[in-house]
Amino acid sequence: MGHSAKKQGSAAVKILGGIKGLAVFLLLLSGVINILALTGSFYMLQIYDRALVSGSIPTLAAISVLAIGLYMFQGVFDIIRTQILVRVGARLDRRLAPVAHQLVVDMPRLGYSTSEALERGRDVDTLRTFCGSQGPIAIFDLPWMPIFLAFVYFLHPTLGALTIAGAFTLTTLAIITEWRTRNWSSATMASTIERNAIADSNARNAEVLKAMGFASRAVARFTALNDKHLELQTRTSDISGTYSAISRVLRMLLQSAILGLAAYLTIIGQLSAGAIIAATIASARAMAPIDMAIGNAKNMEAARAAWKRLRNTVEVMENQPRPMRLPAPKSFLSVEGMTISAPATGRVLLSDITFRAQAGQAVGIIGPSGGGKTTLARALTGIWPTLRGAVRMDGAEMRQWADDARGVHIGYMPQDVALLDATVEENIARLAEDPNPEDIVEAARAAMVHEMIVRLPDGYRTHLGPMGTSVSGGQRQRLGLARALYGNPFLVVLDEPNAHLDPEGEAALTAAIEGVKSRGGIVVLIAHRPSALQSCDLIGVIQDGKLTAFGPREEILNPRRLADAKAQPKAAPANNVAVNSAAPEAGATAKSGAKRSVAQGGRP
Numbered sequence: 001m002g003h004s005a006k007k008q009g010s011a012a013v014k015i016l017g018g019i020k021g022l023a024v025f026l027l028l029l030s031g032v033i034n035i036l037a038l039t040g041s042f043y044m045l046q047i048y049d050r051a052l053v054s055g056s057i058p059t060l061a062a063i064s065v066l067a068i069g070l071y072m073f074q075g076v077f078d079i080i081r082t083q084i085l086v087r088v089g090a091r092l093d094r095r096l097a098p099v100a101h102q103l104v105v106d107m108p109r110l111g112y113s114t115s116e117a118l119e120r121g122r123d124v125d126t127l128r129t130f131c132g133s134q135g136p137i138a139i140f141d142l143p144w145m146p147i148f149l150a151f152v153y154f155l156h157p158t159l160g161a162l163t164i165a166g167a168f169t170l171t172t173l174a175i176i177t178e179w180r181t182r183n184w185s186s187a188t189m190a191s192t193i194e195r196n197a198i199a200d201s202n203a204r205n206a207e208v209l210k211a212m213g214f215a216s217r218a219v220a221r222f223t224a225l226n227d228k229h230l231e232l233q234t235r236t237s238d239i240s241g242t243y244s245a246i247s248r249v250l251r252m253l254l255q256s257a258i259l260g261l262a263a264y265l266t267i268i269g270q271l272s273a274g275a276i277i278a279a280t281i282a283s284a285r286a287m288a289p290i291d292m293a294i295g296n297a298k299n300m301e302a303a304r305a306a307w308k309r310l311r312n313t314v315e316v317m318e319n320q321p322r323p324m325r326l327p328a329p330k331s332f333l334s335v336e337g338m339t340i341s342a343p344a345t346g347r348v349l350l351s352d353i354t355f356r357a358q359a360g361q362a363v364g365i366i367g368p369s370g371g372g373k374t375t376l377a378r379a380l381t382g383i384w385p386t387l388r389g390a391v392r393m394d395g396a397e398m399r400q401w402a403d404d405a406r407g408v409h410i411g412y413m414p415q416d417v418a419l420l421d422a423t424v425e426e427n428i429a430r431l432a433e434d435p436n437p438e439d440i441v442e443a444a445r446a447a448m449v450h451e452m453i454v455r456l457p458d459g460y461r462t463h464l465g466p467m468g469t470s471v472s473g474g475q476r477q478r479l480g481l482a483r484a485l486y487g488n489p490f491l492v493v494l495d496e497p498n499a500h501l502d503p504e505g506e507a508a509l510t511a512a513i514e515g516v517k518s519r520g521g522i523v524v525l526i527a528h529r530p531s532a533l534q535s536c537d538l539i540g541v542i543q544d545g546k547l548t549a550f551g552p553r554e555e556i557l558n559p560r561r562l563a564d565a566k567a568q569p570k571a572a573p574a575n576n577v578a579v580n581s582a583a584p585e586a587g588a589t590a591k592s593g594a595k596r597s598v599a600q601g602g603r604p
């Protein structure tokens with residue numbers, strides 16, 4: 001507990017570095033503003049008890065000039081305070097936005113919905129907006145309340161006692177408001193995420209909804225969640241609105257009570273006439289921050305929750321070790337007893353996978369749908385961490401590389417290639433700031449997509465639109481291949497790269513694989529169609545989360561075995577035949593094959 005509190009403290013210190021000093025300054029500035037806010041009360045006292053009694057116009061003029069001067073000072077300090085708060089908000093935003101966005105990028109990969117991830121990004125907005133609102137002003141004014149209480153007490157102890165009782169009641173009300181809105185606010189937040197996740201999913205499936213005419217049902221599903229969200233929001237607003245109204249009424253009641261009590265004290269000769277108004281003004285001013293805090297309870301709670309989440313995020317990010325820079329890998333890839341679980345559910349998807357490939361080799365991974373091939377690709381590229389065992393490049397485990405440094409040596413083409421909302425050039429060069437055009441063209445040529453790109457309206461500078469939707473499925477895959485090959489990475493993982501490819505595209509793919517092999521890279525190719533496996537030296541079969549066979553291609557894709565498999569009556573689709581039928585048998589030999597190939601450094 002103590003340890004984690006200390007860590008949280010250090011995260012907070014890091015974010016708030018420099019801002020804490022400003023907060024102390026703001027607190028002192030608020031003190032000055034609050035003292036100056038007594039001007040009105042003092043003015044009343046002086047008018048009634050001095051100017052009117054003496055009947056002196058010069059006294060009246062002098063008091064008035066002094067009061068105007070003090071009011072102006074108060075105004076100037078108020079402006080300074082607001083401007084500082086806005087800048088504190090901006091500074092927090094500048095510090096937190098990159099961390100929050102890093103989280104937005106990381107969360108979907110770990111099984112969270114994109115809308116939940118985006119909500120974390122909005123936390124920064126919430127915090128910044130709060131800094132520019134009345135909320136922090138109320139917080140900075142609250143500690144100075146005793147000034148006004150003391151002033152009223154000084155006028156008459158009974159008036160002071162009444163004001164203190166009022167302040168106590170209103171503070172209790174503020175605490176109850178905060179406590180009552182807290183749970184509702186988090187429920188409202190959860191419902192916002194749920195509703196936005198459905199909106200996001202509907203938007204992504206727009207074409208399917210239109211084509212098969214179930215858009216209205218999708219809208220109805222969204223509407224139901226939206227109704228739930230609105231109900232929660234209404235309740236939260238009802239609660240804070242009710243308490244805000246109660247607090248306002250109480251405040252008015254208190255003000256009248258003070259006026260009445262002051263009048264009574266005047267009648268019985270214990271108070272001057274000027275003190276009646278002075279006491280009323282000062283007590284109203286004492287209550288103002290509490291009232292403001294209650295009025296802003298919803299925003300305060302939202303900001304508090306946002307701050308807590310962001311602070312925890314910073315803490316997690318801060319505690320990640322910063323790995324040392326390693327030399328570029330150039331010899332081998334080894335997977336050693338690797339077990340992978342789904343980050344979101346913890347379900348084991350791949351267990352005890354072991355194989356090895358040397359520089360210049362291509363490994364084909366085949367197996368039935370849902371067997372775990374994509375999971376393997378995610379593990380090899382460091383997208384998902386290993387639960388047990390390790391993936392190593394030249395002996396160094398994936399986590400020993402910082403993401404940026406490792407990524408340079410990895411080319412990855414996912415099953416569903418989605419491109420960034422950027423130009424062709426930026427997409428291929430992985431958003432590199434000042435990429436070498438020759439490298440981009442080299443990657444494009446290797447993916448045989450250069451000719452296609454130069455025919456686009458703006459060539460390499462063509463903007464691809466959201467998710468790269470302005471190019472065809474096949475073109476997108478070839479651009480994805482070019483991006484994977486950019487910078488000649490050591491390990492190129494291609495997840496069913498031939499799914500949308502025409503014969504020309506397949507030829508490009510084969511040439512690209514040969515290219516990577518000849519320059520001493522390693523290709524891991526996940527494929528359904530055996531035709532794509534020609535360039536592979538090794539083949540692994542992944543079934544039910546296990547590597548059931550691994551060895552030289554000729555051994556695993558034995559033509560006799562294939563023929564035998566085809567002859568079997570229950571043969572599945574051609575591309576799965578080799579996998580489904582040959583695997584168990586191959587598994588027996590290839591498991592030893594796998595061991596042999598590991599022992600021999602992966603050479604067939």
Ligand SMILES: Nc1ncnc2c1ncn2[C@@H]1O[C@H](COP(=O)(O)OP(=O)(O)OP(=O)(O)O)[C@@H](O)[C@H]1O
Nearest residue numbers: 111342344345349368369370371372373374375376
């Ligand atoms: N993000 C995820 N969270 C939880 N389970 C997952 C996730 N992704 C995949 N799975 C599960 O892991 C198993 C393996 O999936 P994977 O995508 O690796 O299969 P695959 O062999 O690539 O299949 P295909 O050939 O159809 O692409 C499946 O049972 C799937 O339901």
